[in-house]
Amino acid sequence: MTAIDNHRTPATAGRLPRRMGFALLAAALTAAVLAAITPWPRGFQGTPTGDAELMSELEDALGSRHWQHVAAARTDGDEVTFAGTGADEHTEFEIGSITKTFTTALFADAIDRGEVEADTSLGEVWPELEGKVAEVTLESIAMQRSGLPSQNPAPSFSDGVMTMLSNYVHTDPYRGDAADIVASLNDVEVGEPEPEYSNYGFAVLGQAVAEVAGLNYSDLVRSRLTEPLGMKETFVPDSAEGLTHGFTASGLPAAPWTMGGSAPAGSIRSTTHDLSIWLRAVSDGTAPGAEAAEPRTEFEDDRIGWAWFTTTHGGSTITWHNGGTGGYRSYLGFDSKSGKGVIVLADSANWVDAAATLISKPADTEAADSARRDSAAKSGTQS
Template structure:
């Protein structure tokens, strides 16, 4: 006769499994709270002008999503700065596409110097593009994002998934590669205005060639940063050129972000470092007319009823505390771990610069400082909670499998799927609103499932008879999902 476990023995084993699972689940929540993703909040530290710092805190709303901010308020005769949070407010930040305002000024200045004309085809400055669709687009269309070129060249586009996972899509594009990509780039004359980094990069490259300069950094130094005394603005064509004192950027989960460096897209802002003091000088020079190429600020094309564009600079409106609509000229920027904004109220003779060391957009802060626009609460929107729902579902399904499945491979498959969800949540969760305890709550069922699998695994077969192929295939797919999630992190 075959011995059958008694009801009391089965119940005792079930209780032991339940106790182990519960203990592990509680520990998982604690681990998440202590070591999980960071809830990004504006730090309490303050430097510079206390009154401005107080206004910045109010403008930042609930302070969620930010960590450190460096801010300047500028008039033609004064500059007031403040720093909030742990970062050194006087150190270089990555400024991203605010760099495009340098390219805009160089373009307008080159037109004044007679080096180029707005209606010049790109191939006039870059003859290696002669006979190609890209070579026929005008410099003006590049400066207005109306060239018909795509957002990125082929080399950067092949790495474009890196943008969504906070990696650097620009590192492999040299200036020579940028031109190679341009030779084969499609141009769609019917394309609506499309923000094109490759277009601005080609514009900047054409201006360098027309000026006979050694490179984009040298041209900016000769015509902009040198004359204006912007001694802390630098460009990183490679990792070795990243300033040692640069502020570290931060990802959505609060962890350090990778640096961006690369040569080909320098005119578009792939890797520019500057300080709030330098950008305040730049903003002040726009207000006073001391900057080269201030004609770039003047709109030359209409995007929609409320927005127009000059040479790269955008003009739009913001509703102020007085209820009136105020026009302002601006450009923002963002990299893997930074956000930036330079905004000019030309009618009021005022400007603001806001630099942040996270990816949370600083545009609302700038508008509030300029016009009293109601501050944003900084909270995460509904879509930000989607990774929580996905990860929680996978984690609960893993626990269900661990308790009910009669073979190890399906249980392992469920655990790996839960790992995928947890990694996804770690990298893309709503950490501007909540802390790691949410990650710990989602981890708890998966951790309990692992504990159950360990306890039950001694008595379970590898797979059910006749299900080996599907079991191994499912496991392999889950391994692939985890690999993708880890790479994306």
Template sequence: MGQASGRSGDPALLAQVEPHLRGLNRVALAYVDGDATRYAGIGADERTPFEIGSVSKTFCGAVLMDMVATGEVTLDTTVTEIVDANESELARVTLQELASHTSGLPDFTPSQTGSRNAWFGLFHADGAHQDGDETVSDVLGQCLEARGEYSYSTAGIALLAHLLARKAGATYKELLTERILEPLSLRDTHLPVNRGGLPKGWEKGLLGGRPAEPWTLNGLAPGGGMWSTSADLASWMRLTRDERQPGAAGLEPVASAPILPWMPEAQIAITWVRATTPGGEDLIFHNGLTGSHHSFVGYCPRTGRGLAYIVNSVPTGAQLVMLQGDLVGALLDEGAST
């Protein structure tokens, strides 16, 4: 399936980025420079809903830092202080370790994804079967490896989300909505845990050129199941850059998080990644990949330039890295055409 028809947004911005978008179906992109935001879209506009995958993790980080600010938890609060985990290897793991992928947990858990290959199952299956409580129990049964070292874990973020929810006496979806989405007017950002919660106007993305089922991840949804728009992600980026969302208090590096071979110097903060652009500018970002969508949100603190884009098809590994690197270099290092 080729590119979708229809173009939207700023013509000069679209002309600048379109050469980097060949082979992709639908794209919604936002470029922020200071107080100005410009949009460009192919087959979509700034209000079109897309899956954002692991960019969801930054919202969980914001919930955590909000609860730290209110004194409900600290970054050193341990798992067993919130839930009975005395028989688990995770009992003394801290919330900071979960939020910075240094707990030693694997990315996903075997019983969450079934006996089939985990990635195949997640790419092709509509919905995980475990709810939040079952996910907590499942993750607490895992063994840790290399605790203290960076090891990306969607399961760890899901556990963090549900622990925070238990501490607040709510579901994570209720907590996220009350603490982050509603106060910050992110009205087009959603956390569906099942198909019934998908946003109005949603469409299937593409995997290998074919429509793929959405990631309705149930208990794992805090780590990769949110939907949003390029307009809301641009707002999220600006709020982070301008220190107007709670998660901006968690941007100091926690551990080395090399993304080899492209970003060997990268570091992990509270869910956000710190690295540099191709031109050497400091970069704070997160990206996401589901079975049918790819997303990116990032900004350069010194220049105030930021970029958010969402794609409804899964690029290959090399294409994904080239897409991200090319757009970051073109827009954040060089600046957008006017």
């Protein structure tokens, strides 16, 4: 057997460095390409708009992330201040789970109209339902303690696969229309009526209110909320048209969400102009169904009304909701005692809940911290 000779002849000694050189060159080119296509953390992009002081405060509150564009509004009684970068008060964003505050306003308004009661059950809305699900009340859904699962059952195996894939290709994970949401109730397992954030529950709630009103959810939002309040820039989309995309937390493109039958959980698009109308009308009680914001029971570290959360610390009590879709984040909160409120809409999947510090007292930053802690639970496949 011939022994292995580790001694390099001049020829082999020359080949190895060249191979190493090619490998290093390939590695350098690969690194350059990855650097070119991988977004790096940076500040908000685009031309500043509106109030520079408000934008500066917001940037300080939100910190360094991979941001893209943002629009913000701060209310103080009837006074509204707008700011943004790459966006202004009329720029359209997905508002995610802030949609739930519209859904519960419709629920409260339907009670005022005598169409339902707080303890109306799903079996009363859809008499064909049987078993435990038929006993679930609309109010229990509105207070996130219905026992319904957190996410929608997939209408089919292929839909389930597509929903899983959507997490990787950054597309709308919600499948099925309103009829699919109702049909899914026949097979759903109902757990204990304990606090658990449920997007599926809110899809059911919105479709239930639409059922008793005899309108689809989109028309219900328009006729009973946005038109009476003059919110011309707020609507439930039926297609991706109008938005190209938002961005993931790392800056990759993420497709718009329309959410189909799950629209009541988080599909509404709006602007800071319109949400400033919504915030003030809810906080002063003039919005249809404004009583939905009143705290009713405990939810983890907060109190909850119908969708709305209320966080109290020191001298500030902030009523709020946040939202998140594949490429957008949102926050809306107000302190009814001081009359101050704040709205932030961003087309990047980085949480903006720290905006609560813009209306809370300096010693009350724990309120914003609590909001951030809750973000993971109160989010979308959040919405």
